[in-house]
Amino acid sequence: MTIRIDAICIGLPKPFNGAELSAIDKRPLEGKATFRSFGIEGDMVADTKHHGGIDMAVHQYPTDHYRKWYEVLGGHPLLTGPAPFGENLMVAGLREDGVLIGDRFRLGTALLEVSQPRQPCWKIEHRFGRKGMVAHILGAHxxxxxxxxxxxxxxxxxxxLRKVEDGHADWSVARVFAALYDPAANPNQDELRAIAGLDRLTGKWREKARGRLKS
Structure with missing residues (x-):
């Protein structure tokens, strides 16, 4: 599987909601980007409690979804610009149901490993100025x-962006996300135990699966 990167985007924290800062507003980087264990050089996060770190170093959001979002939102200027969802990598041809947790991709000289789905938060709705986007993501995965x-x-x-190694068989980004975040999903105990045992899935998501087992 070989797909070309349309843009590599970075951003710095800026005023976002009153006194709150966010780096969701990202812009394409000209020239080479340097990928470090903590992320892309020149890219930062404002909320270090919920974003960033070695398990969330680089974010990808499928540009394939933009057209559907245009329909859902009735159009929006952000969808015609760079990185509307705060993504670092703008790429077409890869979607959540076709990417496995733990898949490894070679990008330039860097090697990237899929670590977890992105959990949506209120900042997406604030950025777009539209309610209901988080609920849509939870249902559409x-x-x-x-x-x-x-x-x-x-x-x-x-x-x-060249896939060089398969991750956890049968456990796509979409399937893991649906099991743990879609209110309509009803994963059984075997599925939750399997998610908790995915060694390439980040610890926070594995712990969430264990918590569901206990409850």
Whole structure:
């Protein structure tokens, strides 16, 4: 599987909601991006409690979803600009149901590993100025995902994102997200135990599965 990167986007914290800061507003980087274990050089997070860190170093959101969002929202100017969902990688041709937890991709000289789905929060709705977007993501499973950086390196827009190793069989980003966040889903104990045992899934998500088992 080989797909080209349309843009690599970075951003710095800016005023977002009163005194609150956010780096969700990202812009394409010209030239090479350097991928470090903590993320892309020049890219920062404002809320270090819920974002960033080695397990959420790089965010990808499928550009394939933009057209559907245009229909859902009745159009929106952010959908014609860069990184409307605060994504680092703008890529077409990969979706949550076709990407496994733990899949490894070579991008330039960097090696990335899918670590978890992205849990949506209120900042998406605030950025777009539209209510109901989080609920739509929970039901449609169009959440995007994060990578950890297994091998640091460099890449630029136009480089190939090449899958080099399969992750956990049968456990796509969409399936894990649905099991733990879609209110309509009803995962059984075997499924929850399986999720808790996915060693390439981030600890926070595995712990959430264990918590569901206990309840």
């Amino acid at each position: 169009n959440c995007g995902w994060y990578y950890r950086v297994v091998e640091e390196g460099e890449a630029e827009a136009g480089d190939e």
